[in-house]
Amino acid sequence: MKNVIPAVLLSVSATLLPAQALAHGSEEPEHGGAVQMSGEIKVEFVPSKKGMTVYISEEDEPLAASGFNARLVVTTPAGQKLTSTLSPQSGNRFVAPGVTAISGSKVVVALEDKGSGAKSFATFRMK
Template sequence: MNAKRIIAAMAGFALIALPAAAIAHGSMKPSHGGLVTMTGETVVELVRAPKSVDIYISEEDEPLAASGFTGKLIVTASGAKKETPLVAQKGNKMTAPGLKIPAGAKVVVALTSKAGGAKTLASFMVK
């Protein structure tokens, strides 16, 4: 009987801790109406704008300066692969001007830190 209470208590504590662990690295809700994914500690949001594709990068809900990265988008659609460089904007925004991503495409965001050379890859399936 005592063992059952201990197991029940441990299960309860585990359930309480799950939501805290899930949000400890940052919100997965889109801030700009796009698609969001997390890679390591970095949250990447992909936004299909009318005249470009925009990327927003953050870590633990804090924006990362886009000027600290170089990047490119790799779009695979209908068997063809196209690479487009990302241009750093103000704040945590990077843009691929003039790029349009077709529905059904796979998009890889490839970022490289200028400070240490660390690479971040984020994948998206665009509907």
């Protein structure tokens, strides 16, 4: 009987692990971009020839872009830096029209919650 209780507890714990792993929501991209987690916030970065778009969510629920200040910092492989403000759009979308980056550039998305002042960062590498 003493050996049965630990075995039962272990099997119950093992079945709960997948549920805990999904507690923060899906880390799959919803808009065809690249995803990074920054604390509880999922940041999806979608570059295009027209500019850069960022989407934010928490536990699969969109966060209002209007509740954040956001900027991009693009560092080229040669070390040149460009900082650009991300403009909040409807829903959970930010845009930086006209901002592009060459292959190998590092792109940092910096977010600041207007209410709490909490800061979040996500880093992406351009392919």
